[in-house]
Amino acid sequence: MADFLPLLIELGTEELPPKALPELAQAFHAGVLKGLAARRIVVREDNTGEVPTGPLYTPRRLAVYLPAVSTQQPIQHSEVPGPYTNIGLDAQGQPTQALLGFAQKNGVDWTKLDRVTDAKGMRFVFRSSRPGSATSELLAEIVAEALKALPVPKPMRWGERDFAFVRPAHWLVILFGRDVAPGEVLGLKSDRMSRGHRFHHAKGVWLNEAGEYLQAMREAKVLADPRERRQRVLAEIRAAAKQAGGEARVPDALLEEVNCLVEWPKAVLCSFEPDFLRVPPEALVLTMETNQKFFPVMDADGKLTEKFIGIANIESKNPDEVRKGYERVIRPRFADAAFFFDEDLKQGLASMAEGLASVTYQQKLGTVADKSARVAALAREIASRVGASPADADRAAVLAKADLQSRLVGEFPELQGTAGRYYAAAAGESEAVAAAIDEAYQPRFAGDAIAPSPLGRALAIAERLDTLAGGFAAGLKPTGNKDPFALRRNALGLARTIIEGELELDLPALVDAAAANLPAGVSLDKRELLDFIVDRLRGYYADQDVPTLQFEAVAEVRPDSLLDFDRRLKAIAEFARLRESGALAAANKRIRNILRKVETPIPDRVDxxxxxEPAEQALHEALSSALADTDPMLAKRDYVGTLKRLAKLQAPVDEFFDKTMVMADDTALRDNRLALLRGVADRFAAVAAVEQLSAG
Known part of the structure; x- marks a missing residue:
């Protein structure tokens, strides 16, 4: 039975790119496991150790720790295929030159070869076995393969070396149990000497055995486990925020990035002049998080305070100097933001809006002012249907793009709409109009909420609808990975706003209105745009685990309202859970296939x-009763109730097909039966194409 030992691999480098670091570490860990598996070296869990088996990394190292790895490959069996028997043997059953050559090449007599049969017939094979290699002899090769396979788009070279990697590499540890596994990777010979923190422990770290890695690194002021380090960062942030009397804002992406910037995290509580709080807090937060990787501190009401937290990669003997440094770097950026904000307030939002007449939106679609006018026309129409003020919608649409002319948005493009809200409020616009200017951009990203107010939703729909209509009409449709006007994102945002906002809107009518507003000289294929919008829903519902067949069942009937589309989809999900659904889906598919082949007109009514036949009489009676019951349901768009009622047709439909010949020789009988079947299919189709649920 093979012995097992812990394995440690560590590659030390210059500071790795923080945003790519987790992916690099995970790929390196997976690559090592892949290399071991390819050589049939067994890896198993050992729950007694404290070291995790996931990837280990810091800004200066990629590491893999596996608690139990087999010390030896198993016996290696090989099988070399040779010639088929009809080629290897002559008519007398004697070996041909081809077979003798194959046997000689493998060092055996031809009579010792085995025979196997495959799809082409029987052939000779040479089978052999040899002892497996010691794992330690293979580790350097495995590490080299794993590093070569890392997702590094632009590897760099350093010094006189011929090797390339994402950053210069300086040391390599490969410890198998207590022993160094021999080998050389990236010009570095394997060793047991790691390195500690660049400042706290600027010397080597001798590792006696693989299992002591994490503790040895801690003693050298390095938290090599990213999970432990992340918890330390969070604990430091929370302690500093508590000291400030507030709560830190900690976005996951920023926490992950900061975690990839430090080896020994230490929080430093800082502050800035309270006067800067007159600037839109979004600008200050953006500066702190994006530019400086700081964590803002909020008060009990969620408002920004003058406190913020930096995470140092050192436990300084003079933390005040670190704090002053952090405060010093943030002050000029805040001063710039304050200056831009003040200058924008002097200009005013209305003046900014006037300047949009000189800004080209798109050559075929005119200026940004032209676009704003088109959006305003759509917004007025939509507002009247969603319970918002058309006058407010018009005003918000006219001002919605004005902050593109502001200095603040010029410096912080992410604040488009947000800045407009502040400028609108400062100019005395109503609270609803100011909020709608900001809400028009929601959802801004995947997972973001839709606009919360009816006015904001009206503006969000109008903005996206004009962008989509204009983009398609101007020939800017997405191709492959290219989507310069973000039409895919706009289509999904439009659909989400309608569905999640529960807005009953006629989408084809809205597309007609958007097309009518477009400049002369461009034309819109309305059906193509409608198909594009519906197609965006595939991913939306797939993320909600809606089966593709159910989506197709509703998509085929093309409801004009996306909210109605959603209702039908929920009804189909309920129907699919019914015992009768499978048989009825198959029956509807059979009916559709029959009707599709009919070339002569089918009567409108059943005589x-x-x-x-008794079976067709029973089906007619059952259908008539179902039609009477479901007419009021459909009028109320009670699709769940409709399909549950129609599910009762399963027995008479099955009986009809068992006992009745649809395509009878008598034309009158045949046409009457076709009319009966069409009645069944049409009533189901009033909800969805349920035949799509039949995979057969």
């Missing part, structure tokens, strides 16, 4: 006097 009850021509119903000759």
């Amino acid at each position: 009850s006097g021509k119903l000759a």
